[in-house]
Amino acid sequence: MTSTSVWHVANRPSQVQRRGRYLPDSMPHPAKMLPELAAHAISTFTKPGDLVFDPMCGIGTTLVEAIHLGRDAIGIEYEARWSAAARMNVAHARANGASGEAEVVLGDCRHLRSYVPSDAAGQVALILTSPPYGATTHGRVRTSRAGVRKWDHRYSADPANLAHQGLDTILAAMEAMFREASFVLAADGVVALTARPWRRDGVLVDLPGRLVDTAARAGFRLIERDVALLAAVRGDRLVPRASFFQLSEVRRARERGHPFRVVAHEDVLVFGRRP
Ligand SMILES: C[S@@+](CC[C@H](N)C(=O)[O-])C[C@H]1O[C@@H](n2cnc3c(N)ncnc32)[C@H](O)[C@@H]1O
Numbered sequence: 046m047t048s049t050s051v052w053h054v055a056n057r058p059s060q061v062q063r064r065g066r067y068l069p070d071s072m073p074h075p076a077k078m079l080p081e082l083a084a085h086a087i088s089t090f091t092k093p094g095d096l097v098f099d100p101m102c103g104i105g106t107t108l109v110e111a112i113h114l115g116r117d118a119i120g121i122e123y124e125a126r127w128s129a130a131a132r133m134n135v136a137h138a139r140a141n142g143a144s145g146e147a148e149v150v151l152g153d154c155r156h157l158r159s160y161v162p163s164d165a166a167g168q169v170a171l172i173l174t175s176p177p178y179g180a181t182t183h184g185r186v187r188t189s190r191a192g193v194r195k196w197d198h199r200y201s202a203d204p205a206n207l208a209h210q211g212l213d214t215i216l217a218a219m220e221a222m223f224r225e226a227s228f229v230l231a232a233d234g235v236v237a238l239t240a241r242p243w244r245r246d247g248v249l250v251d252l253p254g255r256l257v258d259t260a261a262r263a264g265f266r267l268i269e270r271d272v273a274l275l276a277a278v279r280g281d282r283l284v285p286r287a288s289f290f291q292l293s294e295v296r297r298a299r300e301r302g303h304p305f306r307v308v309a310h311e312d313v314l315v316f317g318r319r320p
Pocket residue numbers: 074076077078079100101102103104105106107121122123124127152153154155174175176177178200205206207208218
């Protein structure tokens with residue numbers, strides 16, 4: 046049976062969580078994981094000394110939080126700009142007392158096995174990652190009388206980045222990632238993916254559901270489906286930290302008479318290998 050719990054990881058705004066812990070070169074990355082989400086996953090699914098792996102590591106949130114918690118970590122990132130930022134964040138964490146060690150490799154998650162040192166094969170306790178998708182839901186925005194200005198919404202100009210591919214290509218890459226993951230995971234190791242549904246032209250794209258099917262094809266079963274709150278808890282109220290894009294999508298839908306609500310959480314899908 047699949048279990049569920051609610052992760053209370055956004056009481057502090059993301060900028061506050063990152064301040065002093067991540068270097069300024071990281072900030073333009075369009076889709077960073079919440080540090081407290083990464084730390085919660087790592088504390089829940091691993092113990093000190095374990096090896097944590099992120100095959101699409103971006104600016105290295107998984108790695109930084111892992112080494113601060115006394116785990117070791119390996120990350121792969123496709124873009125040179127973000128892998129350099131991840132390396133700098135790891136060095137910054139080490140200089141600030143993180144006791145674990147981490148390595149960042151420039152590469153492709155579809156071949157993750159080839160980047161893992163042979164002595165680490167079968168040793169990974171946790172793969173924690175978030176798949177890239179679309180520029181439409183990311184980035185920073187300023188509105189003025191002149192219109193809407195949007196920036197930092199792209200990972201790069203490289204069309205081969207998975208974020209710039211269609212959903213089917215992203216899911217095929219995730220299936221390849223899962224198949225390769227079997228070779229690096231410890232016997233009781235788990236894969237945790239964070240993902241959100243999004244709307245394209247008003248229609249819901251159920252990325253979490255598609256990821257569950259994709260993992261099943263690669264021999265993994267869902268063991269937990271958790272809710273990472275993207276909202277602060279204030280007394281008995283939730284205060285959502287919705288993005289500009291979510292708010293404008295929901296406003297437009299409501300103007301058309303559709304009773305949409307802002308999504309105030311991210312799914313955390315936790316998989317184990319099928320026996
Ligand atoms: C959602 S972001 C991950 C962000 C990361 N969790 C963090 O906190 O910075 C997905 C990342 O996957 C990278 N990516 C895209 N295609 C890739 C591939 N084929 N292999 C590895 N990484 C890839 C993107 O450049 C992006 O940085």
